[in-house]
Amino acid sequence: MDSFYKEHPRFFVSVDCLVFGFANGQLNLLVCKRKMEPAQGTWSLPGGFIEQDESAEAAAERVLSNLTGLEDIYMEQLKMFSQPKRDPGERVLSVAFYALIDLGQEALEIKPSYQAHWFNINELPDLIFDHPEMVDLALKTLRHAVSTKPIVFNLLPEKFTLPQMQTLFEAIYDQALDKRNFRKKVQSMPFLVKLNEKDKQSSRKGAFLYTFDQKEYERASQNGFCFSL
Amino acid sequence: MDSFYKEHPRFFVSVDCLVFGFANGQLNLLVCKRKMEPAQGTWSLPGGFIEQDESAEAAAERVLSNLTGLEDIYMEQLKMFSQPKRDPGERVLSVAFYALIDLGQEALEIKPSYQAHWFNINELPDLIFDHPEMVDLALKTLRHAVSTKPIVFNLLPEKFTLPQMQTLFEAIYDQALDKRNFRKKVQSMPFLVKLNEKDKQSSRKGAFLYTFDQKEYERASQNGFCFSL
DNA sequence: TCAAAAGTGTTAAGTTTACACCCATGA
């Protein structure tokens, strides 16, 4: 078929991924040494070009699975960045995504080819192009999203303790929370199930393990329940 | 400069605009008869291609000002839509924006070349491609946005009455609100200023006119005030 | 036995909801 649109320009379109992980009480972001000109060797977000017959989402999934060895990563589109001079080398439009992964899982294996490193979100190195703007937006969006949708569980292992979960929220919000109020709210959620098991990693007494029941959450949602933290 | 990226495909990228307006107590969306193949003559959102050296935002502004004759329209990016088959004619990525305009203003002049018509958001015709999905997202986003940011004033004339404003919220949320509670909340906002003037269009008694003071809003925001309705 | 983290309830303040009547005016 001939192009109906041929008088219009075509653009390279890339995806950039903001991969968040939680470890040692800290919220971390995955940042790469850039392998490609321009600005080779400087820090940037992991990304890649959208290929023929691939949606932006599919491209981001491809980048994420190449980078981490994982499938089915939780991911949301943030925004398209399209300032003409954003990449000084050549015009590239870029769609930013954020992704949440559980750093504890076995299958996770950050591929060395990306030269990726985890940085605490408060101690990020200088990033190229408009990537700092992407980070700001991702953090803002993440902070909002975790308080309205049960996505925080993507950053936690399948079984987690309430102190762990509270520390995670504190890392995301960068603000201390009241333990009793936090537990009260969380424990009122019908889809958080307390297991008959304790985690003894971080205290002698041990903390009870909990798990997130997706099905129960969907049931609660249908009955008008609104997640809010 | 040579392309660093030449082994990757390039794409047409368009913008699609969800233009909302408020009239006769109804929230309306601007929809066009499509001038272009494929699907010429069917209903679609107003849009256009991103040109060389133009950001997506600039392209949307261009489309909006061609369509309405207005400058400085309030506009936010919604999302990039990129399913490979979304446009059956040819692969086109599209960035959706929503825009809010005051239908009462003098300068507004919907250009006939677009064959644009206003439809109540509950009575939209069938739209092509993934435009219905864009509408759903725009409505969901708008509903959320008006409750957290003072953007609703973009849909109102510079001077408006509280009954007008309440009707607008009711149209957006598609739900009746309690008059006294609404007024209490709204009147507690320091940046809503009551004028010594009444609008007598809609009642014998007349309703006081108010106006939104942007500067005052910014001052209040800096002092930690959070808009919420 | 003690250090370290887990776990537990109550009260006061603030917010949200529900609700019904009077007012001003022009026809």
Next chain:
DNA sequence: TCATGGGTGTAAACTTAACACTTTTGA
């Protein structure tokens, strides 16, 4: 004078915020 839409206050229910001590256990 009356029909129409504009304007006003309060009390009960609910939500949020603040706050300190006991429990368990391994070293």
